[in-house]
Amino acid sequence: MTSLFDPLAIGDILLPNRILMAPMTRARGTRQHVPLPRMVDYYAQRAGxxxxxxxxxxxxxxxxGWPYSPGLWTEEQTEAWKPVTQAVHAAGGRIFAQLWHMGRVVHPAMSGEQPVSASATTAPGEAHTYEGRQPYAEARPLRVDEVPALIADYVRAARNAIAAGFDGVQLHAANGYLIDQFLRDSSNLRTDEYGGSIENRTRLLLEVTRALAEAVGPQRTSVRLSPNGDSQGVIDSNPEPLFTHAVRELDKIGIAFLELREPRGDAITQPPISPAIRANFSGVLVLNSDYTPQEAAEAVESGKADAVSFGRLFIANPDLPERIRRALPLAxxxxxxTWYSQEDEGYADYPSYEAAA
Ligand SMILES: Cc1cc2nc3c(=O)[nH]c(=O)nc-3n(C[C@H](O)[C@H](O)[C@H](O)COP(=O)(O)O)c2cc1C
Known part of the structure; x- marks a missing residue:
């Protein structure tokens, strides 16, 4: 029986355990989206x-569209990530970079332009800007002739990530952002080759993933999806055929791993479809959302997942794997x-269990 503490091969690297840190926006960069030195300790503390x-x-x-989120499109940003990846590696860890285009969730006050999406839609609620929350603006449909430049932006960011010392990249295709806006039919109303059928709605996801795999290698390319429920107004009327098709195609590309964010619970209108995804994807499958260490152990032992990623527990427990291994109390x-503030409080100031004791 596999345990959370059995090693796991992801592409060419061997993970010493199956407790992953989920991607978490912490907004501790500059207004020019340059990583700040305080990010070094935060990530290095979590190298376990x-x-x-x-x-x-x-x-x-x-x-x-997120104020102070550290980016990967300029040389200055790339340089400023280097101390982060070096410190993680020096502490014995491994780190992938999650690549993000927020699509319709980008407010023009952030980018200076009307946002793009699959279709002319407006996200519900209010955007984050440097001037506070503002109602979302209506997006314009991305033109087909703009797709190559978009893919080139993803590829540039992936190359920058590798140059900055990351072990790989993860395409953020979840949570109601640009790729997800193309995948699901509440936000994709197109009638061209990027809309309508499942093949068409998965086209952008697969084109971007193939380009990333070509640029940095499939063994260094991962994808995150959020198949069930509503994310920022993005939902699909029939997610299972959509996402099983998507993962069969991702399987052919040979990606390093697939991560699913699947919320559970009463507020979620659609059940997780990871069992169907497991049956259609032969690669490494990482599950996420609301897992307790006990549930994570069961998911790996039963073969539902190869690994589990934790978000919020990693905010407060930099030494989470060690605490789980020794059944120590969790903070x-x-x-x-404090999660997205620009303050030091609530960031790299959570002690390890040993330091707190
Ligand atoms: C502060 C915070 C920031 C997040 N930022 C991201 C992000 O940048 N990318 C992403 O894919 N998910 C993001 N998420 C979602 C988490 O990766 C994860 O899916 C979610 O927290 C559920 O996992 P958990 O129950 O273990 O916390 C964020 C969650 C939190 C709490």
Whole structure:
């Protein structure tokens, strides 16, 4: 029986355990989206994770809708990530960079332009900007002749990530952002080759993934999907055929691993479809959302998942794998206001169990 502490091969690297750190936006960069030195300690403290997946890093100003999110499109940003990846490696860890284009969720106050999406739609709610929350703007449909430049932005960010010392990249195709806006039929109303049928709605996901795999190698390319439920107004009327098709095609590309964010619970209108995805994807499958260490152990032991990624537990427990291994008590995260603030409080100031004792 496989345990959370059995090693796991992901592409060419061997993870010492199956407890991954899920990607988490922490907004501790500069206004120019340059990583700040305080990110070095934060990530290095969490190097005990089997693999760290970085906070989502915008691939272009056009795709960057989160204030202070550290990006990967300029040389300055790339240089500033280097101390982060070096410190993670020096502490014995491994780290992938998550690549982010937010699509319709980017406010023009952030990018200076009308946002793009699959179709002319508006996200529900309010956007984050440097001037506070503002209602989302209506997106314009991405033109087919703009797709090559978009793919080139992803590829540039992936190459920058490898140059910055990341072990690989993860395409953020989840949570209601650009790729997800193309995948699911509540936000994709197109009638051209990027809309309508399942083949058409998965086209952008697969074109971008193939381009990333070509640029940095499939063994260094991963993908995150969120198949069930609503994410920022993005939902699909029939997710199982859509996402099983998507993962069969991702399987052919030979990606390093697939991560699924599948919320569970009463507020979620669609059940997780990871069992169907497992049956259609032969590669490494990482499950996420709301797992307790006990549930994660069961998911890996039963073969439902090869690994589990934890988000919020890693905020408050930099040494999470060690705490799980020794069944030590887990610390609680500070209020959510600290998660995305630009303050030091609630960031790299959570002690390991040993340091707190
Ligand atoms: C502070 C915070 C920031 C997040 N930022 C991202 C992100 O940048 N990219 C992403 O794919 N998911 C992001 N998520 C979602 C997490 O990766 C994860 O799916 C979610 O927290 C559920 O896992 P958990 O129950 O283990 O916390 C974020 C979650 C939190 C709490």
């Amino acid at each position: 994770a089997g693999l760290i997946i970085s906070e989502a890093a915008p691939i272009s100003l056009h795709g960057a 609680e995260p500070k209020p959510a206001a």
